[in-house]
Amino acid sequence: MPKLESQSRGERVPLSRERVLRGAVAVADAGGIGALTMRSLAHELGVRPMSLYYYVAGKAEILDGIVDLVFSEIDLPSPGGDWKSQMRRRAVSARRALRRHPWAIGLMESRADPGPATLRHHDATLGTLRGAGFSVAMTAHAYALLDSYIYGFALQEASLPFNPETVTEATEAIMAQFADEYPHLTEMATDHILQPGYDFGDEFEIGLGVILDALTRSIPGRPQQTPLLTAD
Amino acid sequence: MPKLESQSRGERVPLSRERVLRGAVAVADAGGIGALTMRSLAHELGVRPMSLYYYVAGKAEILDGIVDLVFSEIDLPSPGGDWKSQMRRRAVSARRALRRHPWAIGLMESRADPGPATLRHHDATLGTLRGAGFSVAMTAHAYALLDSYIYGFALQEASLPFNPETVTEATEAIMAQFADEYPHLTEMATDHILQPGYDFGDEFEIGLGVILDALTRSIPGRPQQTPLLTAD
DNA sequence: CACGCTACAGTACTAAGTACGAAAGCGCTA
DNA sequence: TAGCGCTTTCGTACTTAGTACTGTAGCGTG
Numbered sequence: 001m002p003k004l005e006s007q008s009r010g011e012r013v014p015l016s017r018e019r020v021l022r023g024a025v026a027v028a029d030a031g032g033i034g035a036l037t038m039r040s041l042a043h044e045l046g047v048r049p050m051s052l053y054y055y056v057a058g059k060a061e062i063l064d065g066i067v068d069l070v071f072s073e074i075d076l077p078s079p080g081g082d083w084k085s086q087m088r089r090r091a092v093s094a095r096r097a098l099r100r101h102p103w104a105i106g107l108m109e110s111r112a113d114p115g116p117a118t119l120r121h122h123d124a125t126l127g128t129l130r131g132a133g134f135s136v137a138m139t140a141h142a143y144a145l146l147d148s149y150i151y152g153f154a155l156q157e158a159s160l161p162f163n164p165e166t167v168t169e170a171t172e173a174i175m176a177q178f179a180d181e182y183p184h185l186t187e188m189a190t191d192h193i194l195q196p197g198y199d200f201g202d203e204f205e206i207g208l209g210v211i212l213d214a215l216t217r218s219i220p221g222r223p224q225q226t227p228l229l230t231a232d
Numbered sequence: 233m234p235k236l237e238s239q240s241r242g243e244r245v246p247l248s249r250e251r252v253l254r255g256a257v258a259v260a261d262a263g264g265i266g267a268l269t270m271r272s273l274a275h276e277l278g279v280r281p282m283s284l285y286y287y288v289a290g291k292a293e294i295l296d297g298i299v300d301l302v303f304s305e306i307d308l309p310s311p312g313g314d315w316k317s318q319m320r321r322r323a324v325s326a327r328r329a330l331r332r333h334p335w336a337i338g339l340m341e342s343r344a345d346p347g348p349a350t351l352r353h354h355d356a357t358l359g360t361l362r363g364a365g366f367s368v369a370m371t372a373h374a375y376a377l378l379d380s381y382i383y384g385f386a387l388q389e390a391s392l393p394f395n396p397e398t399v400t401e402a403t404e405a406i407m408a409q410f411a412d413e414y415p416h417l418t419e420m421a422t423d424h425i426l427q428p429g430y431d432f433g434d435e436f437e438i439g440l441g442v443i444l445d446a447l448t449r450s451i452p453g454r455p456q457q458t459p460l461l462t463a464d
Numbered sequence: 465c466a467c468g469c470t471a472c473a474g475t476a477c478t479a480a481g482t483a484c485g486a487a488a489g490c491g492c493t494a
Numbered sequence: 495t496a497g498c499g500c501t502t503t504c505g506t507a508c509t510t511a512g513t514a515c516t517g518t519a520g521c522g523t524g
Contacts (some may be wrong), residue, residue, distance in 0.1 A: 002319065003422060013473075014471080015472080021320070023425070030369050033342075034342075037312035037510080037511060037512080038272040038511070038512060038513080039511070039512090041511085047473085048472070048473050048474080049473090049474070049511095049512085049513085050472075050473055050474075050475095050513080050514095051471075051473065053513070053514095054471060054472070055471095057433055058512075058513075059511095059512065059513090064256050100279070102275055103341075104335075104451070105338075105341050105387070106338030106339075106341045106342065107338075108387065109334065109335075109338045109387055109390045110264075110389070111393075112267075112391070114282050119410070119414050119417060120414070122414075122417055123414040123416045123417045124416075124420075125417070126416035126417060126420055127416040129254075129431075130416055130419070130468085136360065136419065136424050137424060139420065140420065140424055140435065141435060141438050141439065141442075142423075142431070144385070144388070144435040144438075144439055145381070145435075145438075145442060145443075147384065148380070148381050148384035148385040148387075148388060148390060149377070149380050149381050149390065150380075150381075151384035151387050152379065152380035152381055152382065152384025152385070152387065153376070153382035155337070155340065155341055155380075155383050155384065156292075156376070156380060156383065158341045159340050159341050159342075159343070159344070163435065165274065166238040167270065175406060178493045179350070181351075181352050181355075182352070182354075182355040183355070183359070184354075184355045184356075184358035184362055185354055185355045185357075185358060187362070187368065188358055188371065188372065192365065192368050192369060192372055193372075193449070202285075203372065203373060203376040203377075206373050206376075206377075207372070207373065207377035207380060209445070210373075210377060210443070210446045210447070211446070213376075213446065214442045214445065214446040215442070220387055223394060226351050246502080247503080269479080269480060269481080270480070270481060270482080271480070271481090278497080279503070279504085280481085280503070280504050280505080281480090281481085281504090282483095282503075282504055282506095283502075283503050283504065285482070285483095286501085286502060286503070290482075291480095291481065291482090335477085394467080409490075423520075
């Protein structure tokens, strides 16, 4: 049980909402969201379970809080710069945050009320797109598209059993059995995914580039090729 | 408590793995994944909790099973047809399934082992893309991009508090307070999202169109504009 | 020195997953 | 018909988790 001992020695840091939430993130990172219980969190912080309730109303508030903490780790785009590189930076940063904290992805579905970091993040992103000349409607389209891609990619990455090393041997044997039933899955696995240099994570920037380039076509004032998105 | 009484009258349908899983989907659809407990499921099926364990090893197996059930509701693309319309149909169908069963989105992250419907689905999709002339690498790129978009969109749709009606009044008041702190969020809300005809769900086909068009550019044999994806 | 506020903790209740083993139903044969 | 054994269902009880309610230690202030 190599649980992280957050505090070093004698002088006990007093509890705080901050420490509770950061502790919760640490526990979830270490053992998944299932390992985050009021008891395990209390133990992590060196206190008894009921002490947590002085700082948070209940577990639900902790879940809301740590989702917002994850959002706070994402680089905010700045409205000044080139929108494309700003969006790329934001996307890469968001995906990294969600890879560090995969449990956050599933939480976002169930948690309804956004925290301040979440709101700030959305506001900065919208502001960057609007500032770049996207109409309100186009901004909505672009944002929905980008965030769908980011979250969806993170979701897939989290569910994929592909630790580049772990799986290679295990999967190969299993795949052999299904070769005739799932020929294309088998082809993809043996000819591509199980190849030496393959890393699913590399797909992220590829797809992101496709999306950003496609969005470029729809921005006003840039007479590109056929506009894929007609402002409605 | 208008719980569905699955069986009508006297003759009791015997339990089965099938009935257990379908009952689990019904409970989760009705009350969210949190409402799905071995006890609530047993009640739904008119049996005692421990009876379920004759058909499934535990709750984890139920969760795996219902995720696979959701996959089975998605239209399989057929390798014969036009890849673009096949992919569109699959995507629309998948998003519908995930909107019917929003709890499934978060589950996919934690459930590692895919069921037969899931595998069949992936195989058919890969087959359709390969059959349309995509290289193995391009197929991987396209699939990652499409599925990321689909799952991510479903995830956002599930977490959005936007029931077109419910929110309008409630949000407007709250938004007013944050107007200066989150100006762009406010603009988006008041000028777009809260407008009469707005439905976030409509964004799906827009983004899907962008992605499919962008992918078109990268298919061999179609000398389109600048290839956004270079086969690697 | 007592009052009272802040911070933390103990006890205990409820809900949920499920191990273990018993019992009920049922078809079959002797 | 009685008995056997397999299939299916269930009762009891143990464990873990969230948390309501209450208690108490520490400490600053009048």
